[in-house]
Amino acid sequence: MDLAIRDLKLHKGRFLATIIGVGLLFTIVLTMNGLYRGNVHEGTALIAHTGPDLWVVERDRGGPFNEQSSMPEFFHYSVAAVPGVEQASPFIYYPVERQVKGESRRFSIIGYDVFGGLGGPRQLTQGRPIQQAHYEMVAHEKLGVKLGDRIPLGLHTFTVVGLTREAVATDGEPLVYLSLADAQEFLFQRDNQEVRNQRERQRRSLVGGGLTPQEAERLLPLLAPDIHTINAVLVKLAPDADPAYVARHIQDWLYFSVFTTQEEIDLVVRGRLARMSAQLGFFRILLLFVAVVIISLVIYTFTMEKIRSIAVMKLIGAPNRVVIRMILEESLLMTVSSFLFGLLVIHSIADLFPRKILILAPDTLLTFAIALAGGILASVLGIWQVLKTEPAMALGGR
Amino acid sequence: MEALRLANLGKVFGSGHLEVRALDDVSLVINAGDLVALMGPSGSGKTTLLLCVSLILEPTAGTVVFDGETIYQNGWTGVDVRRLRREKIGFVFQSANLIPFLTVRENVLFPLDLVGRKGAAAERRVTELLEYMEVAERAHYLPALLSGGEQQRVAVARALANRPKLILADEPTASLDTVRGKKVMEMLKQIARENQTAVITVTHDARMIEGFDHVYHLKDGRLNNMVSSRYSILFSTDH
Ligand SMILES: Nc1ncnc2c1ncn2[C@@H]1O[C@H](COP(=O)(O)OP(=O)(O)O)[C@@H](O)[C@H]1O
Ligand SMILES: [Mg+2]
Numbered sequence: 001m002d003l004a005i006r007d008l009k010l011h012k013g014r015f016l017a018t019i020i021g022v023g024l025l026f027t028i029v030l031t032m033n034g035l036y037r038g039n040v041h042e043g044t045a046l047i048a049h050t051g052p053d054l055w056v057v058e059r060d061r062g063g064p065f066n067e068q069s070s071m072p073e074f075f076h077y078s079v080a081a082v083p084g085v086e087q088a089s090p091f092i093y094y095p096v097e098r099q100v101k102g103e104s105r106r107f108s109i110i111g112y113d114v115f116g117g118l119g120g121p122r123q124l125t126q127g128r129p130i131q132q133a134h135y136e137m138v139a140h141e142k143l144g145v146k147l148g149d150r151i152p153l154g155l156h157t158f159t160v161v162g163l164t165r166e167a168v169a170t171d172g173e174p175l176v177y178l179s180l181a182d183a184q185e186f187l188f189q190r191d192n193q194e195v196r197n198q199r200e201r202q203r204r205s206l207v208g209g210g211l212t213p214q215e216a217e218r219l220l221p222l223l224a225p226d227i228h229t230i231n232a233v234l235v236k237l238a239p240d241a242d243p244a245y246v247a248r249h250i251q252d253w254l255y256f257s258v259f260t261t262q263e264e265i266d267l268v269v270r271g272r273l274a275r276m277s278a279q280l281g282f283f284r285i286l287l288l289f290v291a292v293v294i295i296s297l298v299i300y301t302f303t304m305e306k307i308r309s310i311a312v313m314k315l316i317g318a319p320n321r322v323v324i325r326m327i328l329e330e331s332l333l334m335t336v337s338s339f340l341f342g343l344l345v346i347h348s349i350a351d352l353f354p355r356k357i358l359i360l361a362p363d364t365l366l367t368f369a370i371a372l373a374g375g376i377l378a379s380v381l382g383i384w385q386v387l388k389t390e391p392a393m394a395l396g397g398r
Numbered sequence: 399m400e401a402l403r404l405a406n407l408g409k410v411f412g413s414g415h416l417e418v419r420a421l422d423d424v425s426l427v428i429n430a431g432d433l434v435a436l437m438g439p440s441g442s443g444k445t446t447l448l449l450c451v452s453l454i455l456e457p458t459a460g461t462v463v464f465d466g467e468t469i470y471q472n473g474w475t476g477v478d479v480r481r482l483r484r485e486k487i488g489f490v491f492q493s494a495n496l497i498p499f500l501t502v503r504e505n506v507l508f509p510l511d512l513v514g515r516k517g518a519a520a521e522r523r524v525t526e527l528l529e530y531m532e533v534a535e536r537a538h539y540l541p542a543l544l545s546g547g548e549q550q551r552v553a554v555a556r557a558l559a560n561r562p563k564l565i566l567a568d569e570p571t572a573s574l575d576t577v578r579g580k581k582v583m584e585m586l587k588q589i590a591r592e593n594q595t596a597v598i599t600v601t602h603d604a605r606m607i608e609g610f611d612h613v614y615h616l617k618d619g620r621l622n623n624m625v626s627s628r629y630s631i632l633f634s635t636d637h
Pocket of ligand 2: 444
């Protein structure tokens with residue numbers, strides 16, 4: 001005879017109310033799981049999709065995503081000359097905030113060698129890849145532009161020739177692909193007034209340093225800022241090359257830092273995302289704790305209301321295990337139903353969130369296991385009352 | 399046949415100057431089919447005696463022999479008393495202590511379930527008991543929907559489920575009016591006669607003990623056998 005189900009049937013209303021309340025707590029816990037996973041997914045999707053064998057970045061920098069990294073463009077020729085390297089391509093990655101269609105938007109610029117280099121978009125949902133050296137762009141659908149739109153960026157106007165959906169920037173914002181030269185000009189070139197001002201400052205400091213104005217005038221072009229800068233070199237290895245060997249060679253002889261794609265992903269996860277993970281982890285523990293406390297209290301009141309019946313059961317000879325099982329089952333039924341309700345809710349609302357909520361089965365299973373342990377813990381208070389109850393209590397008084 | 403024997407039973411609560419001698423040298427023998435009433439003023443030890451006989455309280459002195467088995471001897475027991483309770487003793491309480499979330503039927507089935515009697519045979523036994531107690535038409539109700547008298551009859555049915563050797567009733571008529579109280583007492587009598595079950599009932603009400611085999615009176619933990627006749631006369635009560 002299943003005592004737990006019969007008791008809960010009699011208290012349907014309270015049982016359901018508890019399930020809804022605790023279930024929503026579980027929804028929040030699962031949302032946090034999903035938020036973290038979604039962040040990791042979005043934060044690493046670009047790295048994984050670009051997926052070169054090696055990333056070459058500025059020495060001792062965890063760039064280009066986790067930290068700033070910059071190097072002269074021509075170094076990619078040096079990298080290409082390393083034995084075991086089949087292809088080495090310049091790569092620019094740069095988050096910006098600019099006006100797009102009259103709205104201030106955050107997005108990231110990717111500059112790559114559009115004529116066969118690594119690092120471009122792999123799959124387009126519409127249009128074609130960039131085919132000209134200048135003034136064409138491919139944008140992520142999230143940016144909200146259409147094929148053929150003309151978008152002014154910096155000193156020039158770009159035509160949208162393709163749209164993509166495969167990856168977003170590491171901060172979840174859309175990506176804009178440009179040719180390498182366009183990206184360099186957009187990011188590093190200053191407008192004419194700014195160039196004139198800087199030249200004037202430099203002339204004055206040269207003359208102040210003891211040069212004649214004629215000498216200063218001759219030196220000035222050499223001091224002009226070099227816009228031929230990139231953030232990383234992407235390397236594709238020859239089929240039989242040993243990545244560790246090539247990496248060491250580049251580190252030792254060219255004086256750069258080298259990461260595999262997995263290491264690059266780990267850098268981002270350990271760097272920017274670790275703090276968020278800790279934050280969400282703490283919240284999850286707090287919420288699970290609250291859920292266990294609520295279930296404990298509900299089970300405790302359920303038990304206390306039954307205490308006379310429990311005394312009667314013990315008096316007519318029910319072994320403790322029969323009564324304990326009833327309490328434990330009620331607690332677990334409540335926990336499991338709440339969890340399922342929470343799961344149902346999160347699955348039906350996950351798409352409404354502005355950022356990606358990625359629900360992974362292992363996370364859900366782990367949360368379920370913790371919830372189950374919590375359910376058992378929650379019954380402890382009630383079970384303790386059961387053990388304390390004297391059968392004599394059923395016979396009036398004590 | 400002897401169902402229960404108490405010899406020189408004593409129960410002391412507390413110690414030193416807080417000591418309460420709740421039972422003092424109580425001896426009695428009850429045979430199968432005996433209908434026994436236990437009377438006495440409040441605080442005289444009736445519930446304590448019942449608890450000792452129920453194998454819930456361990457007496458501090460004396461012997462309890464139940465169904466041929468020595469259960470307590472000078473404060474010692476080596477017997478699984480809960481198993482004895484569920485197999486051989488039936489309980490009826492002051493106010494019907496039915497389990498509120500089980501239907502009438504399930505309440506009677508519960509003690510059968512506890513001793514592992516399930517299936518059609520158990521169901522038949524329940525039907526038989528509910529008919530015997532004249533509450534069969536209430537089988538699928540929850541106890542809260544029954545009148546006090548009906549509830550008490552279901553409680554008696556539950557006590558009878560495992561054909562106990564002994565039925566203990568603590569003021570079973572206290573919460574009932576005279577007519578219904580009499581009816582429950584009649585049923586207890588009938589049970590004692592028909593099933594050869596020993597019945598011990600605590601009561602305050604002298605009008606209820608008509609036809610009892612023995613009436614014992616407790617005072618300060620000591621037992622007097624007031625009357626030992628099948629057709630008793632009225633007693634003065636303690637209130
Ligand atoms: N658990 C206990 N602890 C201490 N004293 C008790 C306990 N149970 C009963 N007593 C005392 O034993 C005496 C008999 O009590 P009880 O058997 O309940 O009497 P009755 O049921 O006849 O009213 C009373 O003086 C009571 O205070
Ligand atoms: Mg009493």
